Amino acid sequence: MENLIPLLLLLVLYLVPELLKRRKNPKEYEYPDVPDKVPQPPGRQPVDIISKPASTTITNVSMEAPKSWVTSPKPAMAMPAPVHVPHITEAVSPWQGKLSPQMVENGLIFSEILQPPRAYRPIWRRPK
DSSP: OTTHHHHHHHIIIIIHHHHHHHHSOOOOOOOOOOOSSOOOOTTOOOOOOOOOOOOOOOOOOOOOOOHHHHSOOOOSSOOOOOOOOOOOOOOOOTTTTTOOHHHHHHHHHHHHHHSOOGGGSOSSOOOO
């Protein structure tokens, strides 16, 4: 009996309006009348639209390629002689010899202190 009231309420609020909506015939859209000529503001000369003449087809066209296309371009400047670069050794880490287990432990403690509170960083990510 207690499940019957929400079910009836669901029928009344959702299904009945949907059934009534389907019975109505929608009106067909009528496009508004568009005038042929747009009225011009007073004191302005009417503008006549002149159509362009139809283009004629071009038949016998022969064209030679410019000489700059045929010849290869010359370099703008001469290239210098190749430079020999010696092998570079790996850079030495600035932390080498300064990092100890005590420093790592302090870093972890300070990272927890500087982060936002745990309440703002939930353990489980929420699905989007």
